[in-house]
Amino acid sequence: MKNNSRRGFMGKAFGAVAGLGAIGSLVAMKKSWDPLPSVKAAGFTTLDMSTFPEGEMVTEKWRGKPIFVLKKTAEMVAKEKSDPAAQARNIKVGNDNYMVCIGLCTHLGCIPAFRKDTADFLCACHGGMFNASGDVTKAPPPRGFDIPPFRIDGNKMVLGEVGPEYQAMKDNGVTL
Amino acid sequence: MAHFTKATSVKDWLNQRLAIDTVEKVMASEYWIPKNINFLWAMGMILAVTFGLLTISGIFLLMYYQPSVDTAFYSVNYTIMREVDFGWLWRHVHGVAASVVFLIIYIHMFTGIYYGSYKKGREMIWISGMLLFVTFSAEAFSGYMLPWGQMSYWAGMVITNIFSLGSLHLDGLVEWIRGDYVPAQAFLNRFFMLHVFLLPLAIMGLIGLHFAALRIPHVNNQDGEEIDFDAEAKKYLEGNTKESKVMRFANDFLSKDLMVVGVFLIFFFYLVFWHYGFALDPVNFDPADGLKTPAHIYPEWYFLWSYEILRPFPVDIGLVAFGFAQVIYMLLPWLDRSPNTIPANRRGLFGIWFWVLLVDMVVLTAMGKLPPEGIFSTIGLVASLLFIAMWIILPFITMNEKKV
Amino acid sequence: MKELKILAVVVFFTLLTYVLVEPYAHGQMHKHVDSESFTYNDLPAITKTGDATRGQELIMGAGCAGCHSIDVAGMPAPMDPVMAAQSYGVNPPDLSNAGAVYDAKFLADLIKNPAHALKVEHKFDANGGKMHPMVPFYGMGGDIDQEVSDIVAYLQSIAVKTEDVTPAMAFENACGRCHAVGYENWTQIGTKPTFKYEKDSLAFDIKVLEYQDSLKAYMGKLPPDLSMYIRSRGEHFISTFMENPQNHLAGTAMPRVGVNADSAEKVIEYLKDAGDTKRHEREEIGMNVMIFSIIFAIFALLWKKQVWRELH
Numbered sequence: 001m002k003n004n005s006r007r008g009f010m011g012k013a014f015g016a017v018a019g020l021g022a023i024g025s026l027v028a029m030k031k032s033w034d035p036l037p038s039v040k041a042a043g044f045t046t047l048d049m050s051t052f053p054e055g056e057m058v059t060e061k062w063r064g065k066p067i068f069v070l071k072k073t074a075e076m077v078a079k080e081k082s083d084p085a086a087q088a089r090n091i092k093v094g095n096d097n098y099m100v101c102i103g104l105c106t107h108l109g110c111i112p113a114f115r116k117d118t119a120d121f122l123c124a125c126h127g128g129m130f131n132a133s134g135d136v137t138k139a140p141p142p143r144g145f146d147i148p149p150f151r152i153d154g155n156k157m158v159l160g161e162v163g164p165e166y167q168a169m170k171d172n173g174v175t176l
Numbered sequence: 177m178a179h180f181t182k183a184t185s186v187k188d189w190l191n192q193r194l195a196i197d198t199v200e201k202v203m204a205s206e207y208w209i210p211k212n213i214n215f216l217w218a219m220g221m222i223l224a225v226t227f228g229l230l231t232i233s234g235i236f237l238l239m240y241y242q243p244s245v246d247t248a249f250y251s252v253n254y255t256i257m258r259e260v261d262f263g264w265l266w267r268h269v270h271g272v273a274a275s276v277v278f279l280i281i282y283i284h285m286f287t288g289i290y291y292g293s294y295k296k297g298r299e300m301i302w303i304s305g306m307l308l309f310v311t312f313s314a315e316a317f318s319g320y321m322l323p324w325g326q327m328s329y330w331a332g333m334v335i336t337n338i339f340s341l342g343s344l345h346l347d348g349l350v351e352w353i354r355g356d357y358v359p360a361q362a363f364l365n366r367f368f369m370l371h372v373f374l375l376p377l378a379i380m381g382l383i384g385l386h387f388a389a390l391r392i393p394h395v396n397n398q399d400g401e402e403i404d405f406d407a408e409a410k411k412y413l414e415g416n417t418k419e420s421k422v423m424r425f426a427n428d429f430l431s432k433d434l435m436v437v438g439v440f441l442i443f444f445f446y447l448v449f450w451h452y453g454f455a456l457d458p459v460n461f462d463p464a465d466g467l468k469t470p471a472h473i474y475p476e477w478y479f480l481w482s483y484e485i486l487r488p489f490p491v492d493i494g495l496v497a498f499g500f501a502q503v504i505y506m507l508l509p510w511l512d513r514s515p516n517t518i519p520a521n522r523r524g525l526f527g528i529w530f531w532v533l534l535v536d537m538v539v540l541t542a543m544g545k546l547p548p549e550g551i552f553s554t555i556g557l558v559a560s561l562l563f564i565a566m567w568i569i570l571p572f573i574t575m576n577e578k579k580v
Numbered sequence: 581m582k583e584l585k586i587l588a589v590v591v592f593f594t595l596l597t598y599v600l601v602e603p604y605a606h607g608q609m610h611k612h613v614d615s616e617s618f619t620y621n622d623l624p625a626i627t628k629t630g631d632a633t634r635g636q637e638l639i640m641g642a643g644c645a646g647c648h649s650i651d652v653a654g655m656p657a658p659m660d661p662v663m664a665a666q667s668y669g670v671n672p673p674d675l676s677n678a679g680a681v682y683d684a685k686f687l688a689d690l691i692k693n694p695a696h697a698l699k700v701e702h703k704f705d706a707n708g709g710k711m712h713p714m715v716p717f718y719g720m721g722g723d724i725d726q727e728v729s730d731i732v733a734y735l736q737s738i739a740v741k742t743e744d745v746t747p748a749m750a751f752e753n754a755c756g757r758c759h760a761v762g763y764e765n766w767t768q769i770g771t772k773p774t775f776k777y778e779k780d781s782l783a784f785d786i787k788v789l790e791y792q793d794s795l796k797a798y799m800g801k802l803p804p805d806l807s808m809y810i811r812s813r814g815e816h817f818i819s820t821f822m823e824n825p826q827n828h829l830a831g832t833a834m835p836r837v838g839v840n841a842d843s844a845e846k847v848i849e850y851l852k853d854a855g856d857t858k859r860h861e862r863e864e865i866g867m868n869v870m871i872f873s874i875i876f877a878i879f880a881l882l883w884k885k886q887v888w889r890e891l892h
Binding site: 033034035036039043059061063064065066107108109110111124125126127139140142176 | 330333334337338342343345351352353354355356357358360362366466467468469471472473487490491548549
Binding site for chain 3: 211214215216253254257258264265268279283417418423427428431432434435437438439441442445446448449450453454456458459460461462471472477480534538541542545546547552
């Protein structure tokens with residue numbers, strides 16, 4: 001009797017110890033699956049804003065993703081005066097206005113194409129559309145282009161670092 | 177130490193140590209199969225043969241394939257296809273078999289649904305089979321990544337994006353799965369590990385479970401008749417092979433199986449040598465380019481029906497519908513409330529349900545490939561809603577089925 | 581028989597799914613472009629009979645050798661390919677086999693109006709002041725159509741015979757100055773030689789990259805490597821694309837190259853050698869395997885019949 005209860009208790013205690021070992025192993029295995037430190041460190045790109053021509057959509061790269069940079073023409077800026085959503089997405093560097101965003105459709109991740117004559121974006125995968133400020137104008141994408149974390153440094157923009165302008169956009173729900 | 181006697185022959189020696197006679201009887205010569213079956217019953221053997229072809233061709237591909245984003249495409253399309261003797265053959269066999277295996281899986285699955293082979297004691301066969309479908313799907317997806325062509329990259333991008341779970345924005349989870357912000361070296365390497373080692377291991381284990389689950393309930397028959405296997409086996413062993421309702425797995429059932437395999441191989445090799453474009457999609461012959469989305473991205477044909485269910489709805493609803501579609505087949509034994517194990521054509525409403533489901537699956541598959549615009553997206557929406565509705569009404573149309 | 585009915589149902593649903601997912605869907609995704617069999621119907625027919633001797637004089641006088649080498653006539657290129665690309669965007673072709681590779685009507689039109697023959701007037705508009713790098717032939721005083729016929733006749737006379745045009749010749753001439761084919765070791769400046777020292781190999785690679793920079797600036801983007809294009813685009817697409825790129829990609833910078841029907845076939849053959857190298861072996865072994873499979877199935881049937889004699 002006494003032996004049985006001791007055996008039972010020891011069995012459970014042993015099981016608990018083995019269980020802790022298993023959990024420890026699983027934690028180690030989860031961490032092996034994590035992105036490597038070298039991958040995480042490569043996550044910063046510096047853009048020289050003086051190189052972008054007006055009205056041209058240029059694709060840069062950050063963390064393997066395409067980044068759309070569009071320096072707005074005076075016409076585009078004027079059109080936006082009546083659009084608060086567009087103004088909230090606007091990025092000002094010096095005296096120039098830019099649309100900077102991650103060039104991936106927020107639906108399922110395809111790269112939308114920029115159409116110069118209509119100054120908008122069309123995603124070939126499911127027909128989603130975005131305007132020149134990056135707002136979604138036709139479903140199925142659920143929201144406008146995401147804006148990468150950025151910090152303005154004089155005439156340069158560092159992607160991957162959080163500056164006050166980006167933080168404000170995040171706080172106001174302009175981007176995720 | 178157990179008692180061993182001096183062996184009288186090699187067979188006796190093995191029998192004393194491994195009981196090979198008993199094993200042979202249980203697995204082959206006295207594994208009783210009903211005679212009342214048709215060629216659809218051979219699909220299991222065809223799957224085993226196709227899995228064998230995949231494994232063997234895979235072994236030879238594995239000798240030359242390089243799982244590196246810089247050299248993967250070249251190792252497949254130059255080294256294996258141009259330089260390795262018969263490399264092109266293993267690649268074509270592997271690609272075509274990977275596609276054809278799903279055709280056979282769907283035939284096998286729908287045969288089971290039609291004849292009620294998931295009911296009354298056979299639920300574990302159905303569950304292990306559906307788990308095999310899921311594992312084979314993961315195996316196919318991971319394998320498709322490996323050539324690192326445009327479709328490999330973009331299918332990888334889109335399907336891993338699904339794990340952000342819409343409005344939940346689990347971007348961290350997506351990055352963890354990929355091991356990077358986008359599909360890159362870490363992604364390719366780990367899917368290589370899954371494809372070559374972990375998933376085949378799981379598949380082999382599940383095949384074992386699937387066979388074990390079949391052994392006790394025995395194979396079903398065309399009328400769903402409950403057979404007294406012991407009585408019928410006795411008739412057979414007494415010499416009454418013509419009147420017995422059962423036959424041996426080996427060599428009776430096996431000989432018919434192999435005949436069907438023979439016909440299958442003619443069809444299969446025709447595809448391997450002359451008609452392989454459906455399996456070796458042209459878009460994947462462009463090397464992967466993360467900055468250039470192909471004009472049309474689509475999964476392999478066997479994923480199109482569930483991909484289509486994802487598309488017509490707003491993101492979150494689409495994800496719920498997609499999750500539903502992955503899981504719902506698994507629940508069939510419990511959603512079908514009827515007590516009858518008979519073929520669908522004798523089950524009234526269920527018979528209609530079967531054919532409507534089959535046609536709906538074909539429609540969803542076709543719409544999944546077509547551009548989601550105009551009439552195609554309308555048909556796709558209707559077909560997706562129909563799919564969901566069909567499964568919801570299944571318990572209701574079967575619960576009043578009269579016991580036959 | 582019941583099994584035949586079941587087989588018919590299975591085959592029906594399989595074929596239905598296949599037809600919808602493959603030929604039908606692909607037809608919806610890519611519009612079909614018909615071939616005009618390289619007849620170049622938009623170009624005027626040649627009405628004059630060309631005099632090759634006069635053509636040779638005209639070519640010397642017109643200064644074609646200022647950009648074009650003619651190897652068989654002993655006229656070397658005035659610049660190396662990299663410098664030529666810097667000046668003109670792309671290396672002007674050697675003219676030794678132009679008479680065999682290109683269509684005569686095309687050559688005639690090209691000599692008089694390059695941007696028109698090449699179908700790049702949307703890019704090089706003389707009225708807008710943007711001239712094609714190739715200087716048109718304005719005539720040497722006589723009947724320009726006669727003179728052009730003479731030049732074409734000369735080019736045809738120095739070229740190899742049609743049956744001697746190899747796939748590599750057709751490709752390298754018509755396509756190879758813009759498109760690399762890595763799997764055949766072909767770069768825009770020629771087949772990459774094997775070098776003893778890595779330094780020389782890298783020096784060659786740098787020359788290729790410099791050429792490609794000029795080419796990219798000229799074309800707007802680097803023309804793609806064509807190694808696997810026969811499998812990613814298919815024979816029909818490539819053939820009709822060569823015939824008139826604008827039919828597939830309106831506004832593209834790629835010129836209509838003007839190959840004749842025979843050379844077009846040879847270009848396709850070259851691309852098949854690059855991207856579908858083992859096709860002959862595949863067909864041969866395929867035949868053998870099919871025959872074996874049929875014999876296998878027959879023997880399986882015979883065995884089954886023997887076993888089942890006891891069971892029915």
